[in-house]
Amino acid sequence: MTSQDFRSRVRRTVLSGLALSALIASAQVISPTEASARCVNGTPVTSTLGVLRLVIEQPSNGTCNRDNVYNATVRRGRSDVARVEVWIQNGGIWSRPGVATGSQVAPYSYRDNNSNSFMTLCWYYSDGIAHCGWGENVAPERQTPRNNPTLFNQTAYHGVNSGF
Numbered sequence: 001m002t003s004q005d006f007r008s009r010v011r012r013t014v015l016s017g018l019a020l021s022a023l024i025a026s027a028q029v030i031s032p033t034e035a036s037a038r039c040v041n042g043t044p045v046t047s048t049l050g051v052l053r054l055v056i057e058q059p060s061n062g063t064c065n066r067d068n069v070y071n072a073t074v075r076r077g078r079s080d081v082a083r084v085e086v087w088i089q090n091g092g093i094w095s096r097p098g099v100a101t102g103s104q105v106a107p108y109s110y111r112d113n114n115s116n117s118f119m120t121l122c123w124y125y126s127d128g129i130a131h132c133g134w135g136e137n138v139a140p141e142r143q144t145p146r147n148n149p150t151l152f153n154q155t156a157y158h159g160v161n162s163g164f
Contacts, residue, residue, distance in 0.1 A: 038072075038119070039064035039163030047159060049121035051136055053077035055084045057098075057121055060107070063164050068115045070164045074098040075105040082126045087145040087152070088161070089118035094145035094152065118158040120145050133157045 038045055044059035060071040074086045086098035090112050098108030110117075122132035122144060130144045137156040145152040152158055 038070070038159070038161045042163075047119065047121065047134075048077065049123065049133055049135065050077075050131075050138065054081050054123040054131075055121040057086055057119070059164070066115060066164070068112050068164065069109065070112065070161065071107070071109045072098070073105050073107050074100050074121075076100065076103070076123065079103075080125060081123045082128075083124040085122040085132075087120040087122065087132070089120075089145065089149070089153065089158065094120075094149050096146070112161075112164075115164050116160065116162045118153070119161040120152050120158045134159045
């Protein structure tokens with residue numbers, strides 16, 4: 001192999017690496033994860049908790065209109081889940097606007113002064129033990145935003161609800 005062939009291969013490898021890096025970076029900017037927004041470019045994004053989708057939270061159509069009012073539904077994702085909840089932290093205070101029992105699909109709504117709040121989802125089996133968190137991150141059993149708000153202010157256990 002000549003030195004020119006070697007330089008040509010190195011150049012192609014470097015350019016390929018740069019192109020791949022640019023592609024990955026642009027995909028992350030264009031497609032934020034579910035944990036970062038409930039409304040993406042005016043489109044509602046479904047949120048879930050647990051690898052098995054034990055809780056499903058769905059913004060209502062038309063809620064991504066930047067009027068600071070969030071409308072959605074919450075429901076269980078599996079039949080062995082007895083109850084699910086949505087918790088919202090707005091202005092440093094956690095509240096529970098959405099609760100669904102059994103196969104119920106529960107609508108809920110809340111107002112936020114800056115269209116930016118934290119959201120945590122919880123599920124309970126028939127034993128009544130709370131399991132709360134965000135995405136695939138579940139806090140220790142029995143911990144909820146009501147009894148341990150500081151824990152749920154940590155990034156791992158809430159999503160940021162914005163753009164509504």
